[in-house]
Each structure stands twice: as C-alpha cells, then as structure tokens.
Amino acid sequence: MRKAVMAVAAAGILVGCQSGCSDSGSGNVSGVGQRDQLQGPVAWDPQRKPLAPIPPGTSFGEEPPPDWSDIVLFANGRLGAGDVSEVADSVGGYVEMFDIAILADAGRDESGRYYLKKVGIGFTTEIDGKNTIVTLDSQRKLGADLDVVARSVLSGHEEGLAEIRQVARDSTGMIVDVPTLMLHQGKHRIMIVRYLFRVSPADGRLDTFVWLLVEGPSPGDYLPVEDTFEHLPPKMREDRVLNVDGDQLTFGIPSDEAFAAVRIPQGTSHRFTEAMRRHAGRVSFSEETYRELLSALHDAMAR
Numbered sequence: 001m002r003k004a005v006m007a008v009a010a011a012g013i014l015v016g017c018q019s020g021c022s023d024s025g026s027g028n029v030s031g032v033g034q035r036d037q038l039q040g041p042v043a044w045d046p047q048r049k050p051l052a053p054i055p056p057g058t059s060f061g062e063e064p065p066p067d068w069s070d071i072v073l074f075a076n077g078r079l080g081a082g083d084v085s086e087v088a089d090s091v092g093g094y095v096e097m098f099d100i101a102i103l104a105d106a107g108r109d110e111s112g113r114y115y116l117k118k119v120g121i122g123f124t125t126e127i128d129g130k131n132t133i134v135t136l137d138s139q140r141k142l143g144a145d146l147d148v149v150a151r152s153v154l155s156g157h158e159e160g161l162a163e164i165r166q167v168a169r170d171s172t173g174m175i176v177d178v179p180t181l182m183l184h185q186g187k188h189r190i191m192i193v194r195y196l197f198r199v200s201p202a203d204g205r206l207d208t209f210v211w212l213l214v215e216g217p218s219p220g221d222y223l224p225v226e227d228t229f230e231h232l233p234p235k236m237r238e239d240r241v242l243n244v245d246g247d248q249l250t251f252g253i254p255s256d257e258a259f260a261a262v263r264i265p266q267g268t269s270h271r272f273t274e275a276m277r278r279h280a281g282r283v284s285f286s287e288e289t290y291r292e293l294l295s296a297l298h299d300a301m302a303r
Contacts, residue, residue, distance in 0.1 A: 041115040041171040044287050051164045051176055054103055054122035056138035059130040062235070064103060070206045072102040072119070072197070073265060074131070075238040081183075081262050082244035088252030094153050095242070095259065098123045099131065104197060106204040114204035115171045119197055121164060123157045168285040173198040173294070175285070181260040182212065183243040184225065188260040189214075192222055194280070196297070208232040209297065211272075212264050213281050222281035224272055229280070231301070232267035240265075273300045 064071045076099045079092055101124050107117040124131040127143050136155050139146050146154065160179075167175040174197045182191045192213040199206050211229035213222035241262045248258035272280065276296035279289055 041109055042169055044170050044290075045166075046168045046285055046287070046290075048165050048167055048284065050162060051166050052118060052120050053135075053161060054101065054120040054133045056122075056133050056135045057142055058103075058122070059127070059132040060101075061130055067105060068103040068120075069106045069204065070104040071235045072104050072206065072208050073100075073232065073236045073238060074102075074124075075100045075240045075265070077240045077242050077259075077261075079244055079259070080241040083246030083249070084244050086246045086249050086252060087244055087254065087258075091252065091254060094149060097150060098125055098134075098154065098157060100124075101131065101133065102195075104199075104206055106199045106206060108204070113201040114199050115201070116169070116174060116197060116199045119166075119174055119176065121161060123154065123161075167194075167283075168290055170287075170290065172201055175290075177213075181257065182264075183260045183262050184214075188243070188245055188248070188257045191225065193264050194222075196293075198294075206234070208236075208267075210265055210267075211280060216281065220283055222283065224277055224280050228269040228271050229276075229300075230265060230267040230269055232265055236265060236267070238265050270300050271303070273303070276300045 058065050058068075060068075060071065076096065078096055079087060100121070102119065102121050104119045105117040106114045108114055122133040122135075124133050125139075125144055125146075126132070127134075132142060132144075134142055134144050134154065136151060136158060139151070139154065163179050165177045167177055169175065176195045176197070178193045178195065179190055180193045181188055182193075184191065192215075194211055194213055196209040197206065198209075209229055209231055212225040214225050216223045242259045243262050244254075245258055245260070248255040273296060276293065276299070279293035279296055282289060282293075285293070
C-alpha cells in the first residue's frame with residue numbers, strides 16, 4: 001500500500017529520481033534554509049544544489065504572500081487523460097488535494113537595480129480559504145489535520161521536492177531542474193522540466209521560461225525533447241492534466257508510474273534556435289556558457 005500511496009503523491013507533478021536523472025549535487029531540502037538566498041545579489045553561482053523550500057504556513061490568494069514579489073506558478077493536477085475510469089474513486093481526491101506553488105522574490109540593491117533574491121517551491125492545501133504551504137511536520141499545527149493517507153501523500157511530495165535542483169544562477173536569474181514523470185510517445189517516463197527565471201534589473205519584472213529535457217546518449221548532458229520552449233505568463237495558474245496508464249493500476253490502485261503529466265506548463269511558444277539548443281540541455285554551466293544560453297534565448301525570442 002505504501003508504494004501505491006507514493007504514486008498518488010507523485011501524481012505527475014514531480015517525482016524522485018529513481019532512474020534516468022544525472023546529478024552531481026546532493027543534499028536534502030530540509031538542509032537548505034531561506035537565509036541561504038538572502039545575502040544580497042549573487043554575482044555567479046554554478047553549484048547544483050537543492051532549491052530552498054517555501055516556509056510552511058506561507059499562505060496566499062491571487063497576490064503573492066509577504067516576503068515574495070511574484071507567484072510564478074500555481075499548478076493543480078487532475079486526472080484528465082488515458083484510463084481515468086479505471087482509477088479507484090478513493091484515489092482521485094488525493095491526487096487533487098495538494099497543489100504545487102513556485103514563488104520568487106526580487107529585491108533592490110543600493111543602486112536601485114533589481115536582482116533575484118530567491119526562488120522557492122512547495123505544496124499547498126486549502127486552509128481557511130487560502131492556499132497554504134504545508135509539510136508533514138507542520139500540517140496539524142496549521143490546521144490541515146490530514147488523515148493517514150493524505151499524510152503519506154504529502155510525505156511522497158516532500159521526497160520529490162528533495163530532487164529539485166538549482167543548476168546555476170547569477171544576480172538576476174536562476175536555472176532550476178524539476179524531475180517529472182511525463183507522457184512521452186505513449187509511455188510514462190521520468191524527464192527533466194527545466195525552468196529559467198530572469199528578473200529585469202530596470203523594473204523588477206520576472207520572466208519565466210520552461211522546456212523539456214531527456215537524458216542524452218552520453219552522460220553529462222540532456223537533450224531538448226521538443227522543438228519549442230515556453231515563455232510563461234505572470235501568476236500562471238496551470239490546470240495540469242495527468243494521464244493514467246491502466247497497465248499500472250491494480251484493482252484501481254496506482255503504481256509509482258501510473259500518473260504522468262501530459263505536457264509542460266504552456267505559455268507563449270518560441271522555437272529553439274541551433275545556438276539555444278546547443279546550451280539548453282547542459283547539466284552544468286560555466287559563467288561563459290550561461291551567458292551564451294541567455295544570449296541565445298534573447299535571439300530566439302526576437303525571431
């Protein structure tokens with residue numbers, strides 16, 4: 001039963017890297033505090049490391065909560081494709097119980113220019129009518145009062161959060177990799193959803209770009225899966241449709257590969273140029289290759 005519950009926890013939103021994920025970094029989400037990203041502008045940081053979690057108890061509606069300038073993404077997963085009718089009725093509610101939130105905060109330096117202070121991620125559930133970040137340790141104190149299955153689902157979500165990595169960052173941007181179970185060519189497969197966050201130094205506007213990667217034939221690099229990448233709208237509310245693989249169900253109960261996201265978050269699509277494709281799948285970046293990616297992104301957006 002534990003393995004089945006873990007599948008509900010993954011729910012195609014994000015998963016742990018059981019296989020198919022290359023990572024030179026290590027660590028646990030709980031070992032990364034918010035203060036790690038609050039020391040002022042970061043000139044350059046190429047280290048792969050866990051992404052800081054959003055503190056439990058953080059709640060918000062349509063506007064970002066205190067200490068955050070932007071709601072980047074708010075995604076609700078639902079069973080909407082594939083063998084949905086074969087899923088046990090008791091499972092569907094747990095799939096939709098938790099939403100994933102990505103928040104960002106832009107600060108200003110002494111010269112008045114904006115910079116990216118932090119990006120955080122976490123799972124929310126509704127408490128007193130507000131989306132509230134919860135963890136297994138905090139949920140009862142915050143008033144969620146989850147039952148035993150819901151607590152197991154949340155535990156699985158937290159294991160997934162531990163696999164998310166900051167890939168590289170500078171003072172105004174950050175690359176983040178989210179291992180995700182995706183529907184690809186009719187199969188469920190662990191892939192990398194890569195986010196690039198950029199803050200405008202002039203006005204603090206946040207732009208978010210996302211594309212899908214798969215492990216390449218040689219270790220150390222990924223390859224873009226699609227011909228396009230997405231430029232997401234501000235405060236994106238994503239209806240994340242999940243595909244159900246009936247072969248991964250036993251009496252309506254899912255295995256850990258039963259649910260997969262049908263697509264990455266959708267915004268305005270732009271085609272990869274040859275230059276951007278060359279840099280988009282790097283597992284690690286030097287400052288030079290990071291700048292080359294940003295230049296290629298700018299060129300691709302201008303076409």
